[in-house]
Amino acid sequence: MMPATASFLDVARDLLGRVSEQDAELERAAELCADAIGAGGLVHLFGTGHSRIAVEEMFPRYGSYPGFHPIVELSMTFHTQVVGANGQRQAMFIERIEGLGEVVLRNFDLRPPDAMMVFSASGLGAVPIEVALGARQRGLGVIAVTSLAATEAGESSHSSGSRLRDHADVVLDLCTPPADALVALDGLDTPVGPGSTIAAVALANEVKVRTAARLVERGSLPPVITSASVVGAGESRRLFDAAYAEHARRAARVLEGAR
Numbered sequence: 001m002m003p004a005t006a007s008f009l010d011v012a013r014d015l016l017g018r019v020s021e022q023d024a025e026l027e028r029a030a031e032l033c034a035d036a037i038g039a040g041g042l043v044h045l046f047g048t049g050h051s052r053i054a055v056e057e058m059f060p061r062y063g064s065y066p067g068f069h070p071i072v073e074l075s076m077t078f079h080t081q082v083v084g085a086n087g088q089r090q091a092m093f094i095e096r097i098e099g100l101g102e103v104v105l106r107n108f109d110l111r112p113p114d115a116m117m118v119f120s121a122s123g124l125g126a127v128p129i130e131v132a133l134g135a136r137q138r139g140l141g142v143i144a145v146t147s148l149a150a151t152e153a154g155e156s157s158h159s160s161g162s163r164l165r166d167h168a169d170v171v172l173d174l175c176t177p178p179a180d181a182l183v184a185l186d187g188l189d190t191p192v193g194p195g196s197t198i199a200a201v202a203l204a205n206e207v208k209v210r211t212a213a214r215l216v217e218r219g220s221l222p223p224v225i226t227s228a229s230v231v232g233a234g235e236s237r238r239l240f241d242a243a244y245a246e247h248a249r250r251a252a253r254v255l256e257g258a259r
Helices: 008-019 023-038 049-058 088-094 100-105 126-137 148-153 196-218 233-256
Strands: 043-047 068-071 115-119 141-146 170-173 181-183 192-194
Touching: 008 181, 008 196, 023 043, 023 115, 023 141, 023 170, 023 196, 043 049, 043 126, 049 068, 049 115, 049 196, 068 233, 100 126, 115 126, 115 196, 126 141, 141 148, 141 196
Parallel strands: 043 068, 043 115, 115 141, 141 170
Antiparallel strands: 181 192
16 A cells, blocks of 8 residues: 555556566466467456446457457346445345356366356456366366465455465566555555456557557457547448457357356
């Protein structure tokens, strides 16, 4: 955490500087993704809680391309109700239920050349852990995006006692503290201003860009969704349609082959 004299933007700038010091891990992550997408497969993306934000950052949106397959469960990611039906208490309870991750995975035919990228700030929830574990058992390379400081400070809710990082081929560190929040204020015992979303989105886009660079070199980059303000309305529509069709083609394989 930074002292009370620091602004959140100052702290966030420092955080991104530390996040960027993972070049070797980012290169390995991009290579895994490029190998999967370049071979016609998918990089499956999973996250619970606010980690859903980074999942949606990967695809579909402007500047993104098919090959990344978002998987989120509304029961663990829909927080705007806060209390009552579909409330936050239920979401936090559900993401600790062992066995649910495997149920999620059974909806898809997961096999090489696919890869899996799991986002979890703490890396302690049973469901993200089980998703990573199940993906590895199916022969997929796994990328974990998590805070190593947070995972060291907490207790796993998985019966094995393992953490998300233990089931990954590549670990990208969010570099956030155990509390996630970054700024200490005078007169307040607890920090404010969480940093994991900024770090996760930055890492997601860095992996996306590095993967694209590799796919361009190989001549196998799928259509990139691009704004009409850049390429014109007609070309923008064409790229959208082409990207969605390509995503549907790739997704059809994992859905049709599900057990």
